[in-house]
Amino acid sequence: MKTILTAAFVQETNRYCPGVSSRQNFIDYTAYNGKEEILRGYKDRRSDFGAMIRYFSGRENYDLIPIIAWIAAPGPVVEQSVWQMVCDTLLEAIKNTPKVDGILLSLHGAMVTENSEDGEGDLLEVLRRQVGDTVPIITSLDLHANITRKMLANADAFFPCEYYPHTDDYDAGLRAADCMRRTLEGQITPVMRCCKLDMVLPYMPHAHPAFAPLLAEAQSLRGKGNLIDVSICHGFFPADIYEQGVAVLAVADKDADLAQKTADVLGEKVFAARRDLRRTFLTPKEGVRQALQSESFPVVLADVADNPGAGASSDGTELLRKMIEMDVQDAVVATIFDPETVAKAEEAGVGNEVEIDLGGKVVPQITGGPIRCKAYVKMLTDGKYRNRDIMNTGRIVNTGKTALLKIGGIYVIVASVRVQCYDLEVYRSVGIRPEDMKILVVKSTIHYRTSFGNVASAMLDVEAPALAPQCPEAMPLAHSRRPIYPLDDI
Ligand SMILES: [Zn+2]
Secondary structure, eight states: OEEEEEEEEEOOBOTTSSSOBOHHHHHHHEEEEHHHHHHHHTTTOOSHHHHHHHHHTTOTTEEEEEEEEEEOOSBSOBOHHHHHHHHHHHHHHHHHSSOOOEEEEEEOSOOOBSSOSOHHHHHHHHHHHHHOTTSOEEEEEOTTOOOOHHHHHTOSEEEEOOOSSOTTHHHHHHHHHHHHHHHHTTSOOEEEEEEEOSBOOOSOOTTSTTTHHHHHHHHHHTTSTTEEEEEEEOOOGGGOOTTOSOEEEEEEESOHHHHHHHHHHHHHHHHHTTTTSOOOOBOHHHHHHHHHHOSSSOEEEEEGGGOGGGTOOSOOOHHHHHHHHTTOEEEEEEEEEOHHHHHHHHHHOTTOEEEEEESOOSSHHHHOOOEEEEEEEEEEEOOEEEOOSSSSTTOEEEOOSEEEEEETEEEEEEESSOOOOOSTHHHHTTTOOGGGOSEEEEOOSSTHHHHHTTTOSEEEEEOOSOSSOSSGGGSOOTTSOSSOBTTSOO
């Protein structure tokens, strides 16, 4: 019988978000402790960690023991005590297990804590020290991982998801689990090498014409000869760490030279494409005008830079302000983070009008400040709904106490918990049929495209001032090594 300890510890850090990602932020999202809670929580959940559990469930000769699964929405740096608690829990589990044969983790790769730029590297280092060099440590990652030297030195193989939207994190979990099984059965000895590039990528959908061929090449190499896996991590520039940036990873069976050469050759191609790996965006005014000129509906206006999934405040008001000014009808906005306004709506009650200062409170100097207006309270809910489309299917999203307000012809979903909504259920959960609307506003960068693509006649990316600007040049990136493209023209 082989014993594998498994855990998930995930948070993507936007260093420019004020505050810390606290214990409560994890509890609001996912905080399962111990085998029973984790198995119950991941029963119908399609994710990388769910894939690992499913891969080994019922498999003879394996005992996969889930220890802890703590996940927070992207946001500010992680409170050190949370990192320490997860680390201590894992160390204790290792000590209490007579023989640990493998450690299989679901991590993100862009976690900054209060004390460290490298949350994952620190964790892997502690675990490696505890179990020694002969126990494989294998990890799934997010596409937006910033791969550091410490991470590389303390793990046997990384398996990042590779699509953006991340519709394939389940597959990344399966790739990691399969590698673990084959390693423990003596079929392979994975060695990983990395080609780290001096470039940071803007948020880049995998289908971008300049990126798609690079991804196709990585995928075509996988499984060829002694190559187990080849992948491209985009990095996450809002984490702003010294070692941030794009990295090409190659995992080979025993052959370190092959892994390094493969990563280097593909890495050179990615770097050569850097000037083409750029994107452009509409202003709020341009976006609203284009949407209104459309011949078929609904049109999606994605407020891409105010995406709480990249750590933004999700309370930016510029796009909504423009829509009110232009007297837009039959539109719905999801979601504006503003617990204060939800409380006011609750106090006023359903069916009444209320005077509000909506949104723009977290970083008013950036996002445009609150909109003072009268709103009609249409509905109040507990903010819970279940994702139905193919991204994170089955996950219960919790926007906290939530109010559906109507301002002129525009419905606005106001939330008390900051979380990225990328499934059309966010509208249906407050009784709105997205198909009946002319304009659907969502605060999401790329993830919304799978679900919204099912009903939208067009999806327009609008950039208003917010905490997750789309181009790296718009952020200070004070901690990054230099020179780095596009901050430096190399
Ligand atoms: Zn990501």
